[in-house]
Amino acid sequence: MNHRMIARTVGYVLLVEAVLLLLPLAVAVYMHEAVLPFVITQAAVAVPGLLLCFLPVRSRVLYARDGFLIVSLSWIFVSLFGALPFVIGGSIPSYVDALFETVSGFTTTGSSILTEIESLPRSILFWRSFTHWIGGMGVLVFIMAILPLANERSMHVMRAECPGPEVGKIVPRARNAALYLYGVYFALTVLEMIALRFGGMPWFDCVVNAFGTAGTGGFSILNGGIGAYNSLYAEIVITVFMLLFGINFNVYFFLLARTFKPIFKMEELRVYLITAVSSMLLIAWNILPIYSNFGTSLRYSTFQVAAMMTSTGFSTADFNVWPTFSKCILFLLMLMGACGGSTGGGMKVSRIIILVKKTRADLMRLLHPRSVRVVRLDGRRLDDGTVNAVSLYFIVYLLIMMVSTLLLSFSGCDLDTALTASVTTLSNIGPGFSAIGPTANFAFFPVPCKLLLSLLMLMGRLEIFPLLLTLTPSMYRRR
Amino acid sequence: MKIVIIGDGKMGFDLSNRLSQEGHDIVVVDNDSQALELSSNTQDVNCIYGSGLDSDIQVQAGVPSARLVIATTSHDETNILACLIAKKLGAHHTIARVRNPELSRSLNLMREDLGLSLTVNPELAAATEIARILRVPSAARVDFFAKGRVEMVACRIPEGSLLDGMELRHLPEKAHVKMLICAVERNGDVIIPDGSFRLQAGDQISITASPADIIRIFSLLGIYAHRTRGVMIVGGGRISYYLAKMLGDMNITVRIVEKDRELCEKLAEMLPHAMIIHGDGSDQETLQEEGLADTDALIALTGFDEENVVISMYALSCGIPKVITKVNHISFGSVLSKAGIDCVITPHVISANHVLRYVRAMQNSVGSNVEALSRIADQKAEALEFRVRSNFSGKDTALRDLRTKKGLLIACIIRNGQVIFPNGSDSIHVGDSVVVITTGVGLDDLNDILL
Numbered sequence: 001m002n003h004r005m006i007a008r009t010v011g012y013v014l015l016v017e018a019v020l021l022l023l024p025l026a027v028a029v030y031m032h033e034a035v036l037p038f039v040i041t042q043a044a045v046a047v048p049g050l051l052l053c054f055l056p057v058r059s060r061v062l063y064a065r066d067g068f069l070i071v072s073l074s075w076i077f078v079s080l081f082g083a084l085p086f087v088i089g090g091s092i093p094s095y096v097d098a099l100f101e102t103v104s105g106f107t108t109t110g111s112s113i114l115t116e117i118e119s120l121p122r123s124i125l126f127w128r129s130f131t132h133w134i135g136g137m138g139v140l141v142f143i144m145a146i147l148p149l150a151n152e153r154s155m156h157v158m159r160a161e162c163p164g165p166e167v168g169k170i171v172p173r174a175r176n177a178a179l180y181l182y183g184v185y186f187a188l189t190v191l192e193m194i195a196l197r198f199g200g201m202p203w204f205d206c207v208v209n210a211f212g213t214a215g216t217g218g219f220s221i222l223n224g225g226i227g228a229y230n231s232l233y234a235e236i237v238i239t240v241f242m243l244l245f246g247i248n249f250n251v252y253f254f255l256l257a258r259t260f261k262p263i264f265k266m267e268e269l270r271v272y273l274i275t276a277v278s279s280m281l282l283i284a285w286n287i288l289p290i291y292s293n294f295g296t297s298l299r300y301s302t303f304q305v306a307a308m309m310t311s312t313g314f315s316t317a318d319f320n321v322w323p324t325f326s327k328c329i330l331f332l333l334m335l336m337g338a339c340g341g342s343t344g345g346g347m348k349v350s351r352i353i354i355l356v357k358k359t360r361a362d363l364m365r366l367l368h369p370r371s372v373r374v375v376r377l378d379g380r381r382l383d384d385g386t387v388n389a390v391s392l393y394f395i396v397y398l399l400i401m402m403v404s405t406l407l408l409s410f411s412g413c414d415l416d417t418a419l420t421a422s423v424t425t426l427s428n429i430g431p432g433f434s435a436i437g438p439t440a441n442f443a444f445f446p447v448p449c450k451l452l453l454s455l456l457m458l459m460g461r462l463e464i465f466p467l468l469l470t471l472t473p474s475m476y477r478r479r
Numbered sequence: 480m481k482i483v484i485i486g487d488g489k490m491g492f493d494l495s496n497r498l499s500q501e502g503h504d505i506v507v508v509d510n511d512s513q514a515l516e517l518s519s520n521t522q523d524v525n526c527i528y529g530s531g532l533d534s535d536i537q538v539q540a541g542v543p544s545a546r547l548v549i550a551t552t553s554h555d556e557t558n559i560l561a562c563l564i565a566k567k568l569g570a571h572h573t574i575a576r577v578r579n580p581e582l583s584r585s586l587n588l589m590r591e592d593l594g595l596s597l598t599v600n601p602e603l604a605a606a607t608e609i610a611r612i613l614r615v616p617s618a619a620r621v622d623f624f625a626k627g628r629v630e631m632v633a634c635r636i637p638e639g640s641l642l643d644g645m646e647l648r649h650l651p652e653k654a655h656v657k658m659l660i661c662a663v664e665r666n667g668d669v670i671i672p673d674g675s676f677r678l679q680a681g682d683q684i685s686i687t688a689s690p691a692d693i694i695r696i697f698s699l700l701g702i703y704a705h706r707t708r709g710v711m712i713v714g715g716g717r718i719s720y721y722l723a724k725m726l727g728d729m730n731i732t733v734r735i736v737e738k739d740r741e742l743c744e745k746l747a748e749m750l751p752h753a754m755i756i757h758g759d760g761s762d763q764e765t766l767q768e769e770g771l772a773d774t775d776a777l778i779a780l781t782g783f784d785e786e787n788v789v790i791s792m793y794a795l796s797c798g799i800p801k802v803i804t805k806v807n808h809i810s811f812g813s814v815l816s817k818a819g820i821d822c823v824i825t826p827h828v829i830s831a832n833h834v835l836r837y838v839r840a841m842q843n844s845v846g847s848n849v850e851a852l853s854r855i856a857d858q859k860a861e862a863l864e865f866r867v868r869s870n871f872s873g874k875d876t877a878l879r880d881l882r883t884k885k886g887l888l889i890a891c892i893i894r895n896g897q898v899i900f901p902n903g904s905d906s907i908h909v910g911d912s913v914v915v916i917t918t919g920v921g922l923d924d925l926n927d928i929l930l
Contacts, residue, residue: 064520154523155519155520155523156520169525170525171504171525172481172499172504172505172506172523172524172525173504173523174523175523176504380528380529381528383512383528385512
């Protein structure tokens with residue numbers, strides 16, 4: 001293993017975090033709030049970062065296992081340091097709570113332990129939401145885009161950080177691919193800010209909510225969530241942008257290149273949109289008795305479906321009081337998640353499609369044992385390796401979900417809470433049902449549970465394997 | 480520059496790696512997902528799974544906007560066809576690997592129709608390289624241009640050489656060798672000489688000549704070149720065939736040791752001047768019996784790397800002055816040089832070098848009418864390759880009557896794949912390629928060479 005190169009890359013990541021901390025610092029200066037939390041954190045991040053950056057490296061070659069380790073360590077350290085402003089500023093006195101909040105930010109989960117949000121300093125709120133934006137597209141992809149770090153083998157890093165069953169580059173150079181991803185990400189975010197501003201939202205709220213949507217995170221700066229704005233326009237804008245950020249970013253590349261054929265061929269996009277629309281209609285019909293008219297119920301159902309499916313986790317209504325059928329649909333959407341190659345979480349629509357197709361092919365093989373079948377996606381054959389990896393991912397996902405549900409149940413919460421807490425963190429969504437519903441939060445969990453949930457969030461964001469392998473002893477064994 | 484490589488074999492892999500390191504955007508197409516996986520893991524390239532003969536796949540790989548498409552699959556026909564499709568889709572240049580000698584010959588007839596910019600034959604290229612190693616002393620520098628077909632040898636005129644103090648116009652009658660002095664470096668300046676130019680000892684001259692004449696030129700210059708008279712080749716594959724032919728032209732006696740009886744008979748039929756020996760080249764006894772001790776060079780060209788290495792080690796231990804080893808898998812190159820084997824030939828790397836040279840020449844010429852531009856003589860002079868079109872006003876005129884600008888020289892004419900080193904009586908025809916050597920810049924069209 002190339003320890004020095006791994007350490008050096010983590011160093012770059014820390015330095016980038018130090019630079020990114022300038023933004024909340026600027027907000028603090030502008031709003032005349034305490035700057036010390038950010039200055040101290042910056043110093044604490046920059047010093048080890050600089051030291052690691054100047055570590056002499058013998059070889060720049062990275063293998064798959066190095067990529068896993070780089071990504072895992074980067075995310076862990078970024079979260080550990082990113083929690084400091086909350087603690088130093090006194091906004092969240094307990095370090096474990098602050099860590100939970102930061103991990104929830106970086107992994108774009110949006111689960112919060114805060115009960116009173118509105119009284120916090122604006123700079124802290126800005127940093128809290130900004131972590132969503134950083135985490136959405138990934139820190140290492142960002143580094144690849146701006147630093148000449150990308151080399152022949154950086155695919156290992158990119159693959160470990162980007163979500164989806166198949167991570168491919170749309171342009172030959174890893175650096176250009178990263179630049180393009182961030183370009184689209186940035187442009188869409190700015191677009192949303194402007195769109196929100198048109199609805200009369202204050203600039204600060206526009207920026208913060210755009211961050212929350214772009215990363216499909218879901219931190220809100222109002223105690224009542226997005227519903228507190230009580231603005232249909234804002235809800236529509238956010239719904240549309242949540243759905244947009246949940247789409248595979250390759251679609252935007254094709255749009256920019258004016259080649260529309262591959263977009264129509266994309267099964268994932270089709271299934272994603274059909275699922276979204278049908279769930280919206282089903283829930284709207286199901287919750288009709290609660291709300292006065294169909295318009296209102298459709299308003300709540302569209303927003304909630306988009307928020308849960310793209311793993312953003314915003315809320316405008318207390319879906320905890322909705323009928324079980326609606327809750328069940330939401331739960332399944334939480335498991336399914338958004339498209340691969342987007343900023344969304346969950347198991348990813350393409351994985352579900354592949355699983356269904358694989359199941360069908362295997363069932364047909366039982367009828368016709370001699371038949372030869374291949375699994376196709378977008379009219380293209382998927383190789384067995386990818387299909388097997390998807391099945392494995394599904395199994396590991398469910399296993400982790402079950403084990404963590406078991407562990408969480410020790411805290412004395414009910415089954416709904418334990419189950420949805422593990423799913424919502426593993427899928428990077430935010431709220432769950434029952435005790436962690438949209439109006440509640442995660443503050444009541446004991447410390448070990450908070451740590452476990454933090455780990456689950458990191459696992460979910462990095463698609464389990466990098467972190468799981470980092471925790472496996474055989475990764476480090478020399479023989 | 481955007482380059483699509485079809486076929487991710489040894490050569491494709493090597494090429495994509497080096498071209499991507501030179502800053503080109505590479506897309507690799509292959510229908511072997513394992514090979515692609517390796518490429519995408521170790522190189523900064525884009526990989527597309529599918530057949531290179533599928534126009535949909537080619538479009539997906541971005542062939543329509545590519546400047547160059549290189550087909551290096553294991554099938555000649557696939558390569559040619561893939562290049563044809565690419566050309567139809569709008570690729571600017573295409574390069575195909577063609578190793579079948581018969582097909583290679585026929586291609587000369589239809590290169591234009593197929594729109595192929597270059598064909599690469601790894602075995603032929605390897606044989607050419609070996610012949611060059613045997614021919615050119617290490618003191619000299621070799622530059623290539625015109626797609627590698629023309630080589631220019633640079634060397635210094637020693638004191639007391641026949642050429643010292645000679646005017647160039649007297650060269651043909653004194654030297655009896657058809658050669659062309661293209662550039663002279665004196666005191667750090669590069670001069671394109673004309674007939675009245677007087678050579679001096681200490682000048683560094685760049686010469687083009689047919690490969691067979693090079694050895695005679697070296698002895699004429701008084702440069703000591705270890706004259707290779709007898710060569711033993713172990714293994715009778717395609718490289719051996721090409722090499723034996725070339726060495727025969729250079730009046731070097733060739734002995735080929737080959738295990739396979741049928742192959743021996745075929746070789747004997749095709750190479751009447753070479754001595755074909757049916758025997759096991761990895762057998763010490765056979766080699767000694769057939770006179771290994773008297774040969775000046777041993778070339779190990781069997782199909783097995785291990786065998787080649789062992790044979791070479793044995794030859795080195797026998798004190799053979801020159802031992803050349805063919806190795807297909809280069810991963811362990813550093814170990815070989817430790818064992819004393821430092822003259823290693825890897826066919827696919829040599830072909831990749833050819834392509835690389837072509838790509839560089841192509842890149843240099845972007846935005847002008849120049850087909851290719853190579854920098855020669857330590858980057859101080861340029862060799863420009865032009866295609867002669869019907870608007871060239873000096874066509875069909877003998878070169879001695881052509882009034883050209885000063886400081887340039889027509890180094891060679893390539894007609895139907897044949898290289899002609901012109902003298903005053905030759906003329907340029909439409910459809911030829913012409914290589915012009917110049918120190919000045921700003922030649923954009925062949926008409927610019929005329930006064």
